[in-house]
Amino acid sequence: MTALPSWAERPSPAGRTAKGLLLTLIVVSVLFPIYMVVLTSLSPQEAVTKAGGLVTVPDGLSFGAYRELFAGGVVTRSVLVSLGVTAVGTTISLTVTVLAAYGLSRPGSVLHRTLLFTVLLTFLFVPGLIPSYLVVSSLGLLDSYWALILPSAVWAFNLVVMRAFFMNIPKEVTDSARIDGASEFRILWRIVLPMSKGVTAVIGLFYAVGYWNAFFNAVLYLNDNAKWPLQLVLRQYVLQGQSLITGQASVSSIPGQALPPSLAIQMSIVVVALVPVLFIYPFVQKHFTKGVIIGAVKG
Missing domain, CATH: 1.10.3720.10 (MetI-like)
Structure with a gap:
């Protein structure tokens, strides 16, 4: 039986896990800045002052x-x-x-x-x-x-x-x-x-x-x-x-x-x-x- 090339072989469990982690990190790196921007836009003065910049943890909500x-x-x-x-x-x-x-x-x-x-x-x-x-x-x-x-x-x-x-x-x-x-x-x-x-x-x-x-x-x-x-x-x-x-x-x-x-x-x-x-x-x-x-x- 002819062996398949390496790129055509089914990935191992470790390979699938590594790919999943890598894709998760990419998604987080894209969504987290958007999350901070949206959250900061909805934060009151106290939350922005407490965070010292972009807000990462919700602390009040304001549409001001x-x-x-x-x-x-x-x-x-x-x-x-x-x-x-x-x-x-x-x-x-x-x-x-x-x-x-x-x-x-x-x-x-x-x-x-x-x-x-x-x-x-x-x-x-x-x-x-x-x-x-x-x-x-x-x-x-x-x-x-x-x-x-x-x-x-x-x-x-x-x-x-x-x-x-x-x-x-x-x-x-x-x-x-x-x-x-x-x-x-x-x-x-x-x-x-x-x-x-x-x-x-x-x-x-x-x-x-x-x-x-x-x-x-x-x-x-x-x-x-x-x-x-x-x-x-x-x-x-x-x-x-x-x-x-x-x-x-x-x-x-x-x-x-x-x-x-x-x-x-x-x-x-x-x-x-x-x-x-x-x-x-x-x-x-x-x-x-x-x-x-x-x-x-x-x-």
Whole structure:
């Protein structure tokens, strides 16, 4: 009987135990910082002072930090901006990526090689800040929400991944639809996209997380503070300590309400920024592995 290679053998009890412990440590190392951030955001001043920083053991519960956070209106407005930019940007990016990837996956399409070479060229040559700023300025996009969307509307990596998936769809399926008189848009909408739900969901997640977490374009192109997205507000307050209150009433001005600790307010901003990603990810997690390995080198 031929012996199995070492990587194909069933792991020993000791090996399974070691893997279980290692995975447990990885999970704890990921979840424990999130636990501390959430707990600190819900802790009163006494608990934060007693802990001397991030709270690890519950010692009272207070929502004062969240009331203070949303009382000034800055965070509420920035959340709406981030949600709008993420929704519109993801829709535009996913639409353009799907159309471009499908066109580039058809060998006989117009300027197929030229356009594909142009896309691949962006992996090697990335424009600097000054050329990017000059392009955005010349298009009249400064201090506009479009400056947060259009400069990063298409990611070459996502386009290449989706193109590779479309090329793996059996040619006979699209050819049969074409013989029946279906147009290219109908083939894409009725046949290709229903067969590509996994990769589409993953690429959409990549774009959504990218838009939600982006702040650098806002630093470069936005001068109006009222248009700042949440991540830029988080950066300004958590890293630079700027105030979030803009003259409106806050919880600290209400009689009988103690001012929440600044660390709790900072952690509450982090929680608000984390919630949408943590909420969306489980719904596309089942497609994540399949979508990521599309286009990998085949043995």
